[in-house]
Every structure is written in C-alpha cells, then in structure tokens.
Amino acid sequence: xxxxxxxxxxxxxxxxxxxxxxxxxxxxxxxxxxxxxxxxxxxxxxxxxxxxxxxxxxxxxxxxxxxxxxxxxxxxxxxxxxxxxxxxxxxxxxxxxxxxxxxxxxxxxxxxxxxxxxxxxxxxxxxxxxxxxxxxxxxxxxxxxxxxxxxxxxxxxxxxxxxxxxxxxxxxxxxxxxxxxxxxxxxxxxxxxxxxxxxxxxxxxxxxxxxxxxxxxxxxxxxxxxxxxxxxxxxxxx
Numbered sequence: 001x002x003x004x005x006x007x008x009x010x011x012x013x014x015x016x017x018x019x020x021x022x023x024x025x026x027x028x029x030x031x032x033x034x035x036x037x038x039x040x041x042x043x044x045x046x047x048x049x050x051x052x053x054x055x056x057x058x059x060x061x062x063x064x065x066x067x068x069x070x071x072x073x074x075x076x077x078x079x080x081x082x083x084x085x086x087x088x089x090x091x092x093x094x095x096x097x098x099x100x101x102x103x104x105x106x107x108x109x110x111x112x113x114x115x116x117x118x119x120x121x122x123x124x125x126x127x128x129x130x131x132x133x134x135x136x137x138x139x140x141x142x143x144x145x146x147x148x149x150x151x152x153x154x155x156x157x158x159x160x161x162x163x164x165x166x167x168x169x170x171x172x173x174x175x176x177x178x179x180x181x182x183x184x185x186x187x188x189x190x191x192x193x194x195x196x197x198x199x200x201x202x203x204x205x206x207x208x209x210x211x212x213x214x215x216x217x218x219x220x221x222x223x224x225x226x227x228x229x230x231x232x233x234x235x236x237x238x
Contacts, residue, residue, distance in 0.1 A: 009111045012080045013037060014047055015058060018067055019077035027066030075142050082138040083110040083118060085131035090121050092132040099132040100174035133174075134165030134184045134222070149222035153200065153215070157193035161223035162186070168220045180213075181205050182221055194218060 007015075017036050021028035030044045037044070048067050051059040058073035069077060087106040091097040097105075122128075122140065129137050129145045136145040149164040163186045168174055177183065181204040191201040191210055198215030 015073055015077040016080045018069055027068050029066045078138045078142040083113040085137040086121050088131045089128050100171040103169040149224050151219055152221040152223050153194045153198045153218040155190040160189045160226040164224045165222045
C-alpha cells in the first residue's frame with residue numbers, strides 16, 4: 001500500500017528508524033536516532049516532538065525515556081520497511097545486484113513506490129517473506145513475520161547454528177561477511193562463546209580454519225541454533 005502522502009521522506013525515515021531501534025531496545029533514544037540518521041540530537045528532539053503532536057500522533061515521546069511508535073506510526077513505518085525490503089529483493093533477484101549494493105538504491109526508491117508497483121513486484125517475486133539479508137518483509141496487511149533468530153554474540157561455546165539474517169546496511173561489512181562465508185543459510189559453530197567485548201571464534205561450514213570475529217560482526221549476524229532450527233523445520237515454520 002502507498003505511504004501516507006502527508007508524511008515527508010524525512011518523517012518516513014524517522015519512523016522506520018524508530019521501528020528498527022525499538023525492535024531491539026524497546027524504545028529509541030534521541031542519541032541512537034541522531035547517530036542512525038546522521039543528524040544532531042537537537043534536530044531529533046525537534047522532529048520527535050513534531051511527530052508526537054501530529055494528528056493522529058505518530059510517536060509517544062517521554063523525555064529521558066526515549067521514543068516509541070503509536071499504532072498509526074508503526075503502520076506507517078511498516079509500509080516503508082515493506083517497500084524497502086521488497087525493492088532490495090527485486091534488485092537482487094531481477095536486476096542482478098549483489099547484497100552489498102542494494103541498500104542505497106532501495107533507500108531512494110522506497111519513498112516513491114506506488115501501490116500498483118508494490119503489488120506487481122511482490123507478485124513477480126512470489127510474495128517473499130525475507131529479503132536478501134534474511135530480514136522479514138512485512139505482509140501486504142502490514143504484519144511483520146515472526147523471527148526467532150538471536151544475535152550471534154549470544155551463542156555458547158560449542159553451540160551450532162544457521163545464519164538466518166544480517167542486520168547490516170554497510171557494504172564493507174556485507175562484503176566481509178560474504179568473504180567469511182557468513183551468508184544466509186550458512187552453518188557455523190561457536191568455538192569459545194563471546195568474550196567481554198563481543199569477540200568470539202567460529203568455524204563456518206566445512207572450512208577448517210577458525211576465524212576470530214569482533215562485535216561489528218557478532219552483534220549484526222542473527223542465527224537460529226541448530227536444535228531450534230530442526231524443530232522449526234519439522235513443525236513447518238521458519
């Protein structure tokens with residue numbers, strides 16, 4: 001469905017960022033938003049106050065307690081996220097983009113996607129529920145598919161898992177992950193569990209060499225432990 005016309009591109013970016021931050025931390029701090037959007041904290045405060053006073057309100061803002069989305073704000077965010085992830089999937093599957101090339105172009109196109117284009121792209125792709133990075137794609141009814149993955153950093157020593165999604169839009173990080181074999185569906189084993197700073201050693205697939213990883217990777221790669229993975233597949237869900 002089309003994004004509400006009264007919402008500017010900037011507002012859409014804020015709502016999407018708030019949704020993604022609150023999915024992890026429960027609320028989005030102005031500091032986290034400023035960093036994510038590359039703007040000043042003062043600009044963030046001004047915008048979230050504007051979103052809170054919008055009719056209907058798009059966010060709830062409590063000073064020093066962060067920002068959360070209202071039901072209307074969440075729907076608007078999910079519309080943009082659906083556009084973005086469908087576009088990334090289309091660019092990879094139909095136009096031959098690599099997974100580290102798609103983010104920037106999808107960011108530009110997501111705001112202008114019409115209802116008709118969304119429906120045609122979704123149908124042409126077979127109505128996918130995951131994008132090239134394994135991220136869930138909201139349904140046409142703006143319902144986010146369930147995701148049971150956990151951050152790689154949470155694996156215990158000796159635990160095996162399958163890579164389910166990658167929370168990274170940095171092309172350099174995505175290229176690094178591909179070179180390491182940490183792509184969607186890859187099998188891995190934690191050799192020692194995470195250290196204090198999120199550092200850990202892994203074996204990936206059939207590679208003999210153990211690879212050391214820092215928090216840039218271990219906190220951005222999400223996996224499904226093998227026992228949960230097998231149970232989910234047996235039950236017919238992913």
